[in-house]
Amino acid sequence: xxxxxxxxxxxxxxxxxxxxxxxxxxxxxxxxxxxxxxxxxxxxxxxxxxxxxxxxxxxxxxxxxxxxxxxxxxxxxxxxxxxxxxxxxxxxxxxxxxxxxxxxxxxxxxxxxxxxxxxxxxxxxxxxxxxxxxxxxxxxxxxxxxxxxxxxxxxxxxxxxxxxxxxxxxxxxxxxxxxxxxxxxxxxxxxxxxxxxxxxxxxxxxxxxxxxxxxxxxxxxxxxxxxxxxxxxxxxxxxxxxxxxxxxxxxxxxxxxxxxxxxxxxxxxxxxx
Ligand code: PMP
Numbered sequence: 001x002x003x004x005x006x007x008x009x010x011x012x013x014x015x016x017x018x019x020x021x022x023x024x025x026x027x028x029x030x031x032x033x034x035x036x037x038x039x040x041x042x043x044x045x046x047x048x049x050x051x052x053x054x055x056x057x058x059x060x061x062x063x064x065x066x067x068x069x070x071x072x073x074x075x076x077x078x079x080x081x082x083x084x085x086x087x088x089x090x091x092x093x094x095x096x097x098x099x100x101x102x103x104x105x106x107x108x109x110x111x112x113x114x115x116x117x118x119x120x121x122x123x124x125x126x127x128x129x130x131x132x133x134x135x136x137x138x139x140x141x142x143x144x145x146x147x148x149x150x151x152x153x154x155x156x157x158x159x160x161x162x163x164x165x166x167x168x169x170x171x172x173x174x175x176x177x178x179x180x181x182x183x184x185x186x187x188x189x190x191x192x193x194x195x196x197x198x199x200x201x202x203x204x205x206x207x208x209x210x211x212x213x214x215x216x217x218x219x220x221x222x223x224x225x226x227x228x229x230x231x232x233x234x235x236x237x238x239x240x241x242x243x244x245x246x247x248x249x250x251x252x253x254x255x256x257x258x259x260x261x262x263x264x265x266x267x268x269x270x271x272x273x
Pocket of ligand 1: 175
């Protein structure tokens with residue numbers, strides 16, 4: 001397995017970053033996960049734009065997006081696989097211990113792992129912890145994912161694959177690694193970005209392609225929504241068949257099934273929408 005580090009391809013076994021890398025010591029890094037079917041990254045331009053936005057939000061040096069693009073191409077070429085997930089990690093570089101970043105450059109790692117298509121439907125839970133829609137990291141794809149890791153572990157304990165958060169004012173926000181949509185009276189709604197959710201790329205495409213609206217939604221909308229679905233790079237559009245103890249029999253329902261079809265068709269016809 002080859003990864004990109006320090007400006008070129010390296011064998012993963014020998015690849016090393018410093019123990020003083022800021023991504024490790026204080027967690028100030030940003031990342032992207034990009035799907036690559038048969039070596040072709042999907043929506044790479046949108047992912048690179050978001051990487052640069054997140055880096056700016058954390059005050060990291062501006063990433064060289066040409067290098068990131070070259071790195072992605074080199075890594076998928078070097079590691080052929082039918083369905084891969086590219087992981088781009090970009091951190092605050094190497095500096096002595098302490099939380100002051102200083103001017104120590106940045107670290108770019110691009111790696112590829114195998115993945116598989118997700119089932120058409122899944123179970124989710126809600127968690128009691130909130131997303132801080134007014135926090136410094138709101139909307140940024142920062143590597144500090146510990147809160148998501150904890151929530152996802154709780155979901156797995158309860159036989160679910162995703163945990164949904166409300167924000168500090170009790171509005172539905174997002175999952176640990178996905179955005180959420182609900183269907184009410186035939187109309188599709190998803191929380192707006194100011195709710196504190198990540199501006200998901202799959203979310204943006206699915207909303208545009210299905211005519212979904214951005215709506216502030218209370219968390220308890222999940223108790224009455226006709227249908228619920230998730231979007232993410234690795235899930236695409238995925239129906240929800242259980243929220244906590246509420247079953248949604250027959251998921252994917254008709255509106256979700258149509259959204260799944262539209263997404264597959266449009267995404268299949270355009271690699272970089
Ligand atoms: N929210 C969070 C917290 C995520 O980590 C992800 C995965 N990147 C998403 C939403 C979905 O975003 P995307 O569709 O760009 O994968």
